[in-house]
Amino acid sequence: MSTATAAASATAKPLSHRKNRDLAIFAVFILAALAAPALVYPVFLMKVLCFALFALAFNLLIGYVGLLSFGHAMFFGFSAYISGHTVKALGWGPEFGILAGTACAALLGLVTGLLAIRRQGIYFAMVTLALSQMVFFYCVQAKFTGGEDGIQAIPRRALFGLIDIRNDLTFYYVVLAIFAFGFLVVWRAIHSPFGQVLKAIRENEPRAISLGYRVDHYKLMAFVLSAALAGLAGATKALVFQLASLTDVTWQMSGEVVLMTLVGGMGTVFGPIVGAGIIITMQNYLAGFGEWVLVIQGFIFVVVVLAFRKGIVGEIVAWWQKREDKKAA
């Protein structure tokens, strides 16, 4: 998907300058997020943050390695089940539940990644979709997932045995910290030498191979990292809603995270966050419209793909770049 991201990566400004600008934007975002519960219902904000982290994880693959995973719900949803099960049935603390979910998602990512990276392009998308459907069927049949009921009323025990997260506002700040951690992991990954190799694979895989990079290792590492972060988001979401259900493992969920990233801007640092915010807000307002939500989501897909491929943040970056270029000329 190099065409979509070429504009973002081919900037004339020195890298350090852009990095500082992005970090400044992130700092402003965190400040705004700290104040946000004064205006917005914290559970809604937590939902947005969980999906934003999910979309960031997905974007790491599509935006920086050029791999379209159409099965990311398997990590999100399976991890939600693991954290729900360990916390509810085994009585673990929330921190261990989230860790267990994330670790299982990473392991699942390792297994499915080893299979999926054997194919490229649209085959990669089809393989990940098929594998996630397999995980879905497993979750339907497995005993611990509770079938159609899911795992309900997952308790919110004290975090580290100290912090009472039954209060939504307190838990919101915990979720914000988890989100910030996830963002910084992605940030670090894409700005490290590792991330530069990923971008090289995205732009020209045969070239990267001929330069001596073990492309499959890099792809697999990126895939596992993305799976783990998607799992972190899913495990946290299970505790936010105190529910892990089949909805989170369906192919529709995989489609939703694609949509969020596409709307916000694939391959941009903040696009997934913006996209998640927009799609979750939209779902909130359209909740009463039932099946029309599907139609509207499909419609957004079509419009964005046909007319608006860079996404919101991508368009802003391109516009800004044009302005800077004009100034320089």
Add this chain to the structure above:
Amino acid sequence: MFELLGIAPQMLFGQLLLGLINGAFYAMLSLGLAVIFGLLNVINFTHGAQYMMGAFVAWMLLEWLGIPYWGALVIAPVLVAVTGVVLEKLFLKRLYHLDHLYGLLLTFGLALIIEGFFRKQFGSSGLPYANPLPGGMRLDFMFLPNYRAWVVVASLVICFGTWFMIERTKLGSYLRAATERPDLVQAFGINVPRMITLTYGFGVGLAALAGVLAAPAYNVSPVMGSNLIIIVFAVVVIGGMGSIMGAIITGFALGIIEGLTKVFYPEASNTVIFIIMAIVLMVKPAGLFGTQK
């Protein structure tokens, strides 16, 4: 022998027949996907929705206009193919110069729109479609319902007809040539853009025809397509999209394997195709009939 395995022959052959019928649908759908992908380089995610549309159009023709099954078998695929041609003209052709993934995303969006619309109109529980061939034959080892026999025969005719058309006729040779080198075929004076449009229409029509065949066998439901398309994707990964015959053989074979799994280890019957996909990816990543690009 059957007694040794502890399985009644009726059960075994019954499931084999069901597997064969499922396999017929896998084969017809993966065939259409392969033909479309060959020329358009687009993985048609809308394929499942178009299969569902075929079934629904047949239902509407029967319920609203009183046109029986045999008429719908011709009319429904043509109508759905026309909507496919419109989609190609309006949307798909704008994406041919871009990464293939955009085609996947666009057709995914279209599939959501179509499925959402039908769910809104008809609910997601499904509607019955009267069996046009009631009754059946009592064989020594099993009872063979007439309609199921008809589906197997019809799908074999459709699959091998398509194979013959593409591999053995003049028209098919144009199609194969355009798949390899569209620029060269265009230079010989053949209208390639029109050929692309008609190929998409043909692939979509094939999906709709499968949908009409499916209508009496299963319920007519808005979700019938999305459930099936993911399995068909796995079938396509297993078979590879390079070969028409490969798509047909893989489709039928996987249907039969799935049927056998229902007999011997029912817990895995939902997942067996995905497990086979994983094994094929390990052993021969390009697919059984594919060549790695």
